[in-house]
Amino acid sequence: HEYVQVHCLPRLDMAAWERIRDGALAWGQERIRPHDEHMASYVSVIILCRSWHQDAAAAVERCRVCKSFWLGLRGWMRLRALALILPSAPWRDTVPPDAACVCNKAARATLLPLARRAFPSHFPQERAS
Known part of the structure; x- marks a missing residue:
């Protein structure tokens, strides 16, 4: 099961993140x-968000929440977190200078690829070797 929340705010600070x-x-x-x-x-x-405080971005990246039910006999729950700065400039084909993304370890394999597909201009193109 997956339960998703999307939050839009002008600035992510520690109080908002918590x-x-x-x-x-x-x-x-x-x-x-x-x-x-x-x-x-x-x-x-x-x-x-449009901007974030560096402490809040670091807290999103460090976030590790995992809870087991009945010592794991009835499964577990994990928190995935991703924060994305939307550019203040109009969308372009190049990466805007104020675009940034952070996520915790649990979100790297799932939410990060979704963000890359949804906002391709935020992420530099990976070059073929």
């Missing part, structure tokens, strides 16, 4: 119903 993280965890835990056949649930948080 409020979003704690709210998403509480919101996700209300929806997860562990049972004998439950394996894993993910609570994914996508934050779109």
Whole structure:
């Protein structure tokens, strides 16, 4: 199961990140119903903003939340987090100087590829060797 929240705000700071993280965890835990056949649930948080405080970006990247139910016998829950700065300039074919993206380890294999497909101008093209 996956539960996704998308937040749009002008600036991501530590207070906003902590409020979003704690709210998403509480919101996700209300929806997860562990049972004998439950394996894993993910609570994914996508934050779109115009700018961020470096401490908040580092906190998103360091975020590691994993909770097991009944010592793992009824599965577990993990938090995925990704924050993306939307450019203030109009969309272009080149990477805007103010574009940036951070994510935690749990989101690297899932949310990051989605962000790359959704916002290709934010990510430099990987060159073939």
